[in-house]
Amino acid sequence: MDENPQETGSELLTPEEMGEADRLTVDAGVPGPVLMERAGGHVAEAVMRRCRAGSKILILSGPGNNGGDGFVAARVLHEAGYRCQVFLAGEVDRLAGDARLAFDALPVAVSPLDPDLVASVLPGAAVVVDALFGAGLDRPLDGAVAQLIDAVNKADVFVISVDLPSGINGETGAVMGCAVEAKETVTFFRFKLGHFLLPGRLACGRLVCGQIGIDPAVLDKIAPSAFRNTPYLWRSAWPQPALDGHKFTRGHALVFSGGMTTSGAARLAAGAALRCGAGLVTLAAPPSAVMVNAAHLTAVMLTPVAGLAGIEAVLEDPRLNAALIGPGYGVSPETRQAVGILLGSGRAVVLDADALTSFETEPQALFSRIRQAAGPVVLTPHGGEFRRLFPHLAGRDKLSAARAAAADSGAVVVYKGADTVIASPDGTAAINGNAPAWLATAGSGDVLAGIICGLLAQRMPAFQAASMGVWLHGAAGSAAGPGLIAEDIAPALRPVLARLVENPEG
Ligand SMILES: NC(=O)C1=CN([C@@H]2O[C@H](COP(=O)(O)OP(=O)(O)OC[C@H]3O[C@@H](n4cnc5c(N)ncnc54)[C@H](OP(=O)(O)O)[C@@H]3O)[C@@H](O)[C@H]2O)[C@@H](O)CC1
Numbered sequence: 001m002d003e004n005p006q007e008t009g010s011e012l013l014t015p016e017e018m019g020e021a022d023r024l025t026v027d028a029g030v031p032g033p034v035l036m037e038r039a040g041g042h043v044a045e046a047v048m049r050r051c052r053a054g055s056k057i058l059i060l061s062g063p064g065n066n067g068g069d070g071f072v073a074a075r076v077l078h079e080a081g082y083r084c085q086v087f088l089a090g091e092v093d094r095l096a097g098d099a100r101l102a103f104d105a106l107p108v109a110v111s112p113l114d115p116d117l118v119a120s121v122l123p124g125a126a127v128v129v130d131a132l133f134g135a136g137l138d139r140p141l142d143g144a145v146a147q148l149i150d151a152v153n154k155a156d157v158f159v160i161s162v163d164l165p166s167g168i169n170g171e172t173g174a175v176m177g178c179a180v181e182a183k184e185t186v187t188f189f190r191f192k193l194g195h196f197l198l199p200g201r202l203a204c205g206r207l208v209c210g211q212i213g214i215d216p217a218v219l220d221k222i223a224p225s226a227f228r229n230t231p232y233l234w235r236s237a238w239p240q241p242a243l244d245g246h247k248f249t250r251g252h253a254l255v256f257s258g259g260m261t262t263s264g265a266a267r268l269a270a271g272a273a274l275r276c277g278a279g280l281v282t283l284a285a286p287p288s289a290v291m292v293n294a295a296h297l298t299a300v301m302l303t304p305v306a307g308l309a310g311i312e313a314v315l316e317d318p319r320l321n322a323a324l325i326g327p328g329y330g331v332s333p334e335t336r337q338a339v340g341i342l343l344g345s346g347r348a349v350v351l352d353a354d355a356l357t358s359f360e361t362e363p364q365a366l367f368s369r370i371r372q373a374a375g376p377v378v379l380t381p382h383g384g385e386f387r388r389l390f391p392h393l394a395g396r397d398k399l400s401a402a403r404a405a406a407a408d409s410g411a412v413v414v415y416k417g418a419d420t421v422i423a424s425p426d427g428t429a430a431i432n433g434n435a436p437a438w439l440a441t442a443g444s445g446d447v448l449a450g451i452i453c454g455l456l457a458q459r460m461p462a463f464q465a466a467s468m469g470v471w472l473h474g475a476a477g478s479a480a481g482p483g484l485i486a487e488d489i490a491p492a493l494r495p496v497l498a499r500l501v502e503n504p505e506g
């Protein structure tokens with residue numbers, strides 16, 4: 001959540017890019033202490049929103065500029081009548097630059113950080129300001145600081161973290177040794193990757209982004225390539241039905257069904273593709289699954305497709321412009337061949353579930369077919385499927401793994417989970433943040449694959465279609481709410497789509 005989404009923008013910065021924004025701003029004539037003054041001011045305001053003057057506030061400052069922001073906040077709060085107690089992790093003599101200036105301007109005494117002493121005063125604090133480490137954290141925390149963080153996390157106190165919860169890596173969201181668990185995190189100019197990637201997101205609590213006088217024009221030079229997945233990213237690429245259009249102008253999606261006992265996944269996907277705007281959706285079913293599908297389908301059409309020759313035959317209709325294969329389809333060499341036919345057909349293709357796992361033993365064969373494909377390709381692996389296709393990326397953080405997977409495969413990759421990352425082969429990436437945990441339910445991924453296929457059928461570019469699909473899936477999951485099962489997601493898309501049409505910001 002940000003104070004003002006228009007001002008904050010959807011770019012997500014690495015700590016290095018934020019440092020660059022800072023340098024460019026200072027070079028343009030805004031002094032560093034002015035930036036720090038504003039940053040500390042936002043932190044003080046967050047405290048003031050939480051409790052009244054007279055309350056006791058603990059400020060835990062570290063040895064760098066994150067600590068400097070803490071000193072500024074302490075001064076502003078002291079002047080506003082709060083009772084501030086400031087602790088410094090590190091030596092006063094080593095404070096330098098803007099942080100040193102902020103320290104020198106402090107009208108309250110600063111105590112050395114003694115974990116036992118801090119623990120003893122924690123219970124009386126209305127708010128603890130965590131200004132220990134932010135963008136400059138470059139190695140795991142240990143020793144006295146780790147002991148202190150443990151005490152803060154165990155205490156029943158309201159923690160406001162400055163820039164990042166101390167211990168969270170701003171680039172990857174990883175916990176570096178240990179990390180503060182904040183109720184609120186106040187960052188500056190733009191959110192950072194670590195605010196949205198897990199486990200960082202869990203440590204941040206409510207997110208607030210304050211402006212400190214950095215001109216957004218610096219972003220033209222920095223050219224960030226990761227974004228929050230918000231409607232700003234894809235809203236303008238979402239085709240609207242034209243008054244003089246007809247169903248074929250909205251695209252025709254083809255969804256492949258598994259056999260008689262595994263046909264539900266494809267029906268879920270097909271229904272979702274239709275619900276999010278494909279003009280027509282046809283389910284291609286093997287002869288054994290025609291009856292079961294016929295018994296369930298109404299608006300979704302059904303066509304029998306026998307074997308690989310059947311797939312070739314159905315593709316003779318050029319109006320079928322997007323295809324989804326994988327949900328409930330079965331893992332087999334024949335699935336690999338079916339995928340090969342689709343990739344060679346020039347259609348937009350979504351590969352999910354069994355279509356991905358079928359290439360576990362020969363992922364390079366899949367990637368070379370994708371690179372030769374004339375149409376856009378989207379892969380939608382969950383963690384297990386991702387590891388099967390991209391074993392060489394094990395151990396990488398989620399964002400860099402998704403980007404490498406997209407570059408290696410030539411497809412847009414939707415690396416699913418609570419912090420789904422959508423990555424394009426050119427490195428552009430979106431991190432999703434609106435999915436409720438209720439979406440972790442059987443068949444939910446099938447619905448997502450169907451939504452993306454439906455958007456591709458409407459000729460939306462692949463990265464935007466994948467990002468919008470993930471966002472719609474999350475928003476529909478939230479709208480359906482507790483108790484949702486996969487069947488509930490597509491119906492819940494209607495109010496979500498209606499809101500998007502009325503209010504492009506979603
Ligand atoms: N950029 C901007 O636009 C603006 C930035 N602002 C603020 O500045 C913050 C960044 O400041 P920063 O670069 O000084 O880094 P910071 O997070 O204070 O930590 C560095 C210090 O920690 C130390 N250290 C590191 N790891 C450690 C470990 N594991 N264990 C122990 N020590 C460790 C390291 O010491 P050393 O490596 O020398 O031992 C160094 O002294 C940013 O988060 C934001 O709050 C705002 O003022 C507004 C404008």
Ligand SMILES: Nc1ncnc2c1ncn2[C@@H]1O[C@H](COP(=O)(O)OP(=O)(O)O)[C@@H](O)[C@H]1O
Nearest residue numbers: 416417418435436437439440442443444445446
């Ligand atoms: N904890 C969670 N919070 C939010 N979304 C989640 C969570 N766990 C899973 N999801 C989402 O639910 C969907 C599950 O997909 P998948 O694992 O393929 O399920 P299935 O194969 O049963 O359809 C994905 O879109 C994923 O991002």
Ligand SMILES: [K+]
Nearest residue numbers: 133162164166
């Ligand atoms: K911090």
